[in-house]
Amino acid sequence: MWRKLHRYLTLIVGLPFLVWLLSGLAFNLFSDDTLSGRTHFQTLPLQQAKLPNGFSLQRTLDKLKIKHPDDSISKVRLSQSFARSTLIINYNKSSLAATQYLWADTLSPIELSHHQLLVLAKASYRSEKSDEVNNEEVVFSEPKLLPAHFSRFRNDDSASHNQYIVQVDDRLKTRIYLDGNTAQVLAHLNQQSDVQDILFALHFFDFDHDNGLAFNHWFIRIASALTLLLAISGTVMLYRKLKLKIQRAN
Amino acid sequence: MWKKVRIWHWWLSLIIGIQVLIWSLSGAYMVLTDIQFIRGQHLVKSIPSVKPTPHINYGFRQVLADYPSATNLQLNLSVQTPYIQFNNEQQIMKVSIVDGKNLPALTVAEISNQARAHYSGNASIENVQLLEQAPSEISARHAPVWQVEFNDTAHTTFYYREATNTLVSKRHDYWRIFDFLWRLHIMDYWQGVDIHTPWLTAVSISSSLMALLGLFLIYPWLRHTFFTNRKSRRSDNVA
Numbered sequence: 001m002w003r004k005l006h007r008y009l010t011l012i013v014g015l016p017f018l019v020w021l022l023s024g025l026a027f028n029l030f031s032d033d034t035l036s037g038r039t040h041f042q043t044l045p046l047q048q049a050k051l052p053n054g055f056s057l058q059r060t061l062d063k064l065k066i067k068h069p070d071d072s073i074s075k076v077r078l079s080q081s082f083a084r085s086t087l088i089i090n091y092n093k094s095s096l097a098a099t100q101y102l103w104a105d106t107l108s109p110i111e112l113s114h115h116q117l118l119v120l121a122k123a124s125y126r127s128e129k130s131d132e133v134n135n136e137e138v139v140f141s142e143p144k145l146l147p148a149h150f151s152r153f154r155n156d157d158s159a160s161h162n163q164y165i166v167q168v169d170d171r172l173k174t175r176i177y178l179d180g181n182t183a184q185v186l187a188h189l190n191q192q193s194d195v196q197d198i199l200f201a202l203h204f205f206d207f208d209h210d211n212g213l214a215f216n217h218w219f220i221r222i223a224s225a226l227t228l229l230l231a232i233s234g235t236v237m238l239y240r241k242l243k244l245k246i247q248r249a250n
Numbered sequence: 251m252w253k254k255v256r257i258w259h260w261w262l263s264l265i266i267g268i269q270v271l272i273w274s275l276s277g278a279y280m281v282l283t284d285i286q287f288i289r290g291q292h293l294v295k296s297i298p299s300v301k302p303t304p305h306i307n308y309g310f311r312q313v314l315a316d317y318p319s320a321t322n323l324q325l326n327l328s329v330q331t332p333y334i335q336f337n338n339e340q341q342i343m344k345v346s347i348v349d350g351k352n353l354p355a356l357t358v359a360e361i362s363n364q365a366r367a368h369y370s371g372n373a374s375i376e377n378v379q380l381l382e383q384a385p386s387e388i389s390a391r392h393a394p395v396w397q398v399e400f401n402d403t404a405h406t407t408f409y410y411r412e413a414t415n416t417l418v419s420k421r422h423d424y425w426r427i428f429d430f431l432w433r434l435h436i437m438d439y440w441q442g443v444d445i446h447t448p449w450l451t452a453v454s455i456s457s458s459l460m461a462l463l464g465l466f467l468i469y470p471w472l473r474h475t476f477f478t479n480r481k482s483r484r485s486d487n488v489a
Contacts, residue, residue: 010468018461020277025454028445049314049323057309057325057347074296074328078310092296092328215281224278231267231274238263 002236009230016205016223017230023202030195037193040174042126044185047080052105055085063107064089078104081183082116088182101182111162112180117143121166121176124185128171141167143178153177153186252470255463262460269437269453270460276431288428290420293406295370297328304332308350316350317343329364335414342413356396356415365398365408368417373402380412387429388419 057076064073068091075090085104092098101110112120121140143164153163162180167173172190179186201207204215205223263270286292310323313334320336325347333344333353344353356364358378365375377399384393388409395418396410404422411418433442437450 007468007471010464011472014461014465014468018458018465020273021454021458021461024273025451025458028447028450028454031446046321049310049321051311051314055311057311058306061303061306072327074326076325076327078323216284220281224274224281228274228278231271234263235267235271238260238267241260242264 002233002240006230006233006237009226009233013223013226013230017227019202020227023199026199027203030199035192035196035199037174037187037189037196039172039188039190039192040126040128040168040170041185041188042124044120044123047083049078049080049085050083051078051085055104060087060104060107067107081110082112082119086110086183110181110183112178112183114143116183117164117178117180118166120178120183120185121168124176124188125168125174139169141169146177153179252467255466259460259463259467262456262463266453266456266460270457272434273457276435279431280428280435283424283428288425290406290422290425293370293408293420293422294368294417297364297367303327304348306347308334308345308347310334312350313345329415330360344415355412361396361398361410361415364410364415365400368408369400369406371400371402371406373400373406375399376401384409387421387426392418 061073061076071091073089074092075088077088077090079086079088087102087104087107089100089102090098091100102108103110118140121143125138125140127138143166146163146165148161150163154161163186164178164180166176166178168176172192174188174190176188177186178184200213204213205220206214206217306325310325313320313323313336317336317338320338320343323334323336325334326332331353332347334347335342335344337343345351346353362375362378365378375398377397379397380394381397382394384390384395385397387407388395392409392411394412396412398408398410400406400408404424407421408417409419409421410416429442433439436442436445437447437453438444
């Protein structure tokens, strides 16, 4: 019975099992840095906190409360972007998205222009030394709005759906992902991180990476349960055969 | 040839079979349990802001005037005594929005109240203690931390970073099982972080070979069970 079960299970999940092992082996062999996609990434320098003229925290809260009387603010963070102060407002629960990004002087939502997005992308990019020596300048594409289904970097709590991609014509074909509503660099990806994406897709059987990595989907759940059964049946057969061999030897 | 393949498959299974069983078991646990549940999202509820908010006499402007090198300024309204928190010369500071005075460290009672407000269950608090070093189940960078243990079946534990009073980790027994199985899965039994160990490489290569040989063995079984039987049945019918 166990032998039959083992053979049928091998027929069903033998190939996914092998894919798991090989992709796991690849993760083991590649170093984390090699596949991170952050080869050219540099953190943006911390800007000194500066407030707009006449700014009052109390008045700002009052104005926000008038705008959204039903929403309770839990946190207000001060930040800087393009030499302007920004406020990151966290709401507890509301009809609004849980986080809002506003310019501190006007309390209007941040919405970066294409020029500002490009400046942000360039600021997050560190050139290779060989490029500098050869005096080769990499070319940045115009920021392009990401399609609505691309939710990989979208936070459920955020109002921001205004995300862009800037492509860099460098050796690794770097792609810089930016958020037009938070003025943040979301990620750097490149051909090396694409390899990592393929390995993740194979290891988690999630081939639509645009919406982030999922590993609780039904296909992987069924495959993992059957693989566990495959391993158990194999162990039982192994144990029986071993027991028989020992008995024969005695 | 098939006999040799079977012998190799058997010997490899004998050597690394236990690890393959562990991988299957740990992998199944990881994908069958909801990751949001493991992260303990169901254990917390958001705390409503203090109403009415006290008048802000000491705001961001006053902080920057008194501490010109302050960074990461934030106003926190979801605690009993709202405050402004900021970084000043590698130190995290918390000052009152009423008078700008440094807030004293929270007491056991205050942390307990905060934890009770965060906790979505009904169990009582069993133990509260301030730990100078973070336990292995949370990141060391959070230390010192308040550890709040609840008296529920899953032994829920909340960790609050002392410097910021923020809830940094939620742990429960299902998370602990997940962590234990993860360590077994990547064969880093001590730290649970290194996936590049040579023994993992060796066992992965051996297991891949074992699985490949197992897949090869399907061929003679398929040929014998389905094709031979069908042929013999067909010849029986003809006869």
